[in-house]
Amino acid sequence: MNKDLLAEVAEIAADAGRFAIKLWNTDFRRWEKAPGNPVCAVDLEVDGMLRYRLGELLPDAGWLSEETIDSAARLDADRIWVVDPIDGTRDYLRGRPGWAVSIALVDKGRPVLGVLDAPAREEVWVAEAGNGAFRNGERLRVAARSELAGARVPADQLSKVDHDLVMVAKPNSIALRIAMVAAGEADLLATIRWGNEWDIAAAVLLAGEAGAAVSDAFGRPLAFNTPDAQAFGVLATAPGIHAAAVERLRERAEAAVGGR
Missing domain, CATH: 3.40.190.80 (D-Maltodextrin-Binding Protein; domain 2)
Structure with missing residues (x-):
């Protein structure tokens, strides 16, 4: 994959994160899509921003997002953006930092590029299939644990x-x-x-x-x-x-x- 693509997606996610954190803890509209399933106006605005920017980046890619009505047309696409504009909306609404902009590019059913931008935690997580995962530029490695007890x-x-x-x-x-x-x-x-x-x-x-x-x-x-x-x-x-x-x-x- 073109390494510049990951950098471009990370920048788009960063722009979305900056927008979301600017409005964080302000007076914006919020409601429940279903009981216990909160959403807010910022979710929808970030979703629109991401769909436009990512659509410009890869016009042939399909689209699947929490805040967009789903379309079966995505099933015909080899590549598809899979997006949650604000994952962790409850924390966003409560003024807690445990939320992130989540973007993945899926190719033939497999994620090949992923970005989490968590501005309230000052964290940027990126991964590319075959090239490792990083947080704020530092390579990530899972813990070495062999016993379930104590996990x-x-x-x-x-x-x-x-x-x-x-x-x-x-x-x-x-x-x-x-x-x-x-x-x-x-x-x-x-x-x-x-x-x-x-x-x-x-x-x-x-x-x-x-x-x-x-x-x-x-x-x-x-x-x-x-x-x-x-x-x-x-x-x-x-x-x-x-x-x-x-x-x-x-x-x-x-x-x-x-x-x-």
């Missing part, structure tokens, strides 16, 4: 069955939580529910390029630009504990799928 998990609380895990600070942005695994600041990130591709596409590439094992909740490979743009869970771990994490989650994941 660090970004969480607000843990169930009794997970009492042997260790909670660490949890940003609202799932992309940033996955990125924590990439940076070796957490050992395990797991969700056991249906989730959207735009939440994870950029961060999954970051984690994989940093050496993490990444899958859905059952340990299966993740695919992107799928018809429903969803996957059942995401599991990003230090490679030495991935199999044990899959096994621990198995019953809960099967119960959750059965209850959909």
Whole structure:
């Protein structure tokens, strides 16, 4: 891939981040798309900005974003932008720093370029398939952990069955939580529910390029630009504990799928 493309996408993400942080903690419109699913006017403005700028960069690429009505036309595109204009909207609305602009370029179902711009944390995360992952220019490497007990998990609380895990600070942005695994600041990130591709596409590439094992909740490979743009869970771990994490989650994941 043209290395200039990653730099251009990072600059577009930085512009979006500057715009979002300028409006952060100001009086803007906010509402719920559905109960428990907040959105705000800044989400929509950033989405429009990104769609225009990224569309100019690669006119042939499809588009999938949390804040844009989906179109089946994207399924015919080899390359597609997968975007969450503000991942971690709850933290954005609460004045907390755990949010980021998330941009991924997916080629034939696989993320090949990813950027997270987290201006409130003064962090820029970038990854390119085959060329590693970086935060603020520093190469990332997943932690070397071989025992599930003691694994660090970004969480607000843990169930009794997970009492042997260790909670660490949890940003609202799932992309940033996955990125924590990439940076070796957490050992395990797991969700056991249906989730959207735009939440994870950029961060999954970051984690994989940093050496993490990444899958859905059952340990299966993740695919992107799928018809429903969803996957059942995401599991990003230090490679030495991935199999044990899959096994621990198995019953809960099967119960959750059965209850959909």
